[in-house]
Amino acid sequence: MPILNPDIETMDRKELLDLQMERLQIVVNQAYSNVDFYRRKFDEAGVSPDDIKTLDDLKRIPFTTRKDLIDNYPYGMFAVPLRDVVRLQFPLGMYGNPIVIGYTGEDLRIWRELVARVMVGVGITEHDIIQVAFNYGLFLGAVRFNQSAELIGAAVVPTSIASAEVQVRIMQDFRSTVLTSAPSFAVHIMETMQRKKIDTGTLSLRIGLFGAESWPEEVRKCLEDNLNIQAYEIFGVTELIEPGVAGECMEKNGLHVFEDHFLPEIIEPVTGRVLGEGREGELVLTTLTTQAYPLLRYRTSDVTSLHADPCSCGRTLVRMEKVLKRTDQMVCVRGINVFPEKIEEVLKSAEGLGPGYSLSTRGKMGMNDHLTIRVKASSEILQTPEERKGAMKERLQMAFRRALGIGVEVEFVKESKS
């Protein structure tokens, strides 16, 4: 089993916990000294950095939420001066309530290594040609695949926004051996091949590395069988690094969390109580080495569970179950995160429509290909002649497309009696 950084990835767990503790104390002290927000939070909770003496003391630290990041926009969460920051990233889909994440050169180097760990772990080598079919314009983390591939000497083809047909042609012409994309787009590529009656035996493809949206096991099986590949997941969290927080190994037995850089906990979302190994709950992450944008006990809203029993791959890093649920109302459609705030913002400027709405998604095998937004409409609007109503719907669809970055369907529904 190939491992990029065996010293860390197969480290004795006792030693790993010591390393985590050491790093936790440093990051807590830095956050307290350099970020007003954390100092205030600690002081209010009556906790001092010196109180954090064991990993068990972690639970004394207050949670950090997405709202905190929004409230401290733009630079309130930064722990280093701006001149030490080399990358400022704001998740495009979130712009309704903007956040901005900063990275130092060292933060980027670590990120690069973590994605490379996943690549090596699933068997990618310097001989591979990796076709990256993520939209580089919208998903800024996509470029990390280029950097990490360079690190291990593999070639990258950034196919970006090319259509499924062009992706297939490039896969044939360039003899790509690895496809990385949102799993729903991989299914679309697969169907395009089937329609064109392309024999996958003529392709060089052997590995799929998928992420940025949830995909049930059924999708893995379908992609593996029909594309004749081994399919793996890479996981990230937009507010930390995405992709690169965790990744599957060849055992496909959960995603190894890179615990030397991120300390994971699982909590009961309502009470905030920490849950034990194997229990399902909300994933909470604490950055252990991040310089620019340290996050202490950040609530990711992702629902999963952790398993620390040994993995046959030799890695000692805990394994995280695939994330298939969220604690918030965010939905992910074709790899793009759609936040309720963005929808509300669009509806604000639409007279006679909203604020009430409901979302409905559909797609193959439990993935979300289509999003329908059912908007509560006034009776005046519902009684408008069909043609004018159609034009109104189209305008609203355009507004949603601009705001969310994806096409959606709009339906007008009656406001329920109060």
Place this chain on the structure above:
Amino acid sequence: MPILNPDIETMDRKELLDLQMERLQIVVNQAYSNVDFYRRKFDEAGVSPDDIKTLDDLKRIPFTTRKDLIDNYPYGMFAVPLRDVVRLQFPLGMYGNPIVIGYTGEDLRIWRELVARVMVGVGITEHDIIQVAFNYGLFLGAVRFNQSAELIGAAVVPTSIASAEVQVRIMQDFRSTVLTSAPSFAVHIMETMQRKKIDTGTLSLRIGLFGAESWPEEVRKCLEDNLNIQAYEIFGVTELIEPGVAGECMEKNGLHVFEDHFLPEIIEPVTGRVLGEGREGELVLTTLTTQAYPLLRYRTSDVTSLHADPCSCGRTLVRMEKVLKRTDQMVCVRGINVFPEKIEEVLKSAEGLGPGYSLSTRGKMGMNDHLTIRVKASSEILQTPEERKGAMKERLQMAFRRALGIGVEVEFVKESKS
């Protein structure tokens, strides 16, 4: 005047020519030994690599054209084995007749330095925050700004496809000091600010670094006056590196060509005769250090002239005039290259339409914001009721949008009598 690599950028021209000669012999030998295409071309022309003894012998080498790159797709022009290639890039807009450009790790390192040379040359330092408003999904070279900024320690905000309104808000919130984008988009951002009555005095912006399309001096003046910045140009050639072949210094007195890596000539496009200093003609470039994808006497189709007299900035590298014309039919609209082949391909599958067509562009200050494609239509189509004709136009517009990556207007015109 800040200079990143003074040893090279201010090198005595005599020494520079010696360096070029030395590198030319190496690249010619490598191309001849490793690329069948070049060996055939040399043999047919009765030239041997040993015949290239002085820079003047360069003109004995046959030209390389875009058609050659297309004919040798995908890997026929590569001078190194695929395992040494870490990046494979195909210009998305060109996919009708695809080409693919390969880069080794060393090629990417050089590219990174060249863009950093331009950044340093226009006064960007580690204290700057560079807002990169290129579409990372479509213009894959945009990511080079991230890498080069990292090299000099400046921070990058990849705003990518965010709308002009969001760009303005980020510019304010993040206190961006540098904007890099297509000049037409910069004008759009400027107009958005004017509409929102934003006082540029409240911004931190001080430098604009623009490229990927031609922009007359009038546009520079307009952007400088209204955004309260110094505006500079960075130039690239898709088939070599884009951006990074040349860049302006603070003198705004032409673009210094990075002659240690690219050997420029100006030729008369019809006869191929080499023209002297100051004469306007087609730019021909020979790569001097490129490992993966060496190009010998590549005809860029860009029209310009070269000036070797000293520049007050201290650089000895020749200066190239702004490119405002092409020798081919390619037009550039909002930073996206539109090739005639792509238009022809779309028309092929449209019954009763084409193959004849003409292009018309319009926009402010000599830049192309809008493209109208006037398609020759059969008399049956011209006599179709307006409503159905409208639907046909819309379908064709959609097909063009998919193929070209930009929205266009379609008009149906009468076929002229033959």
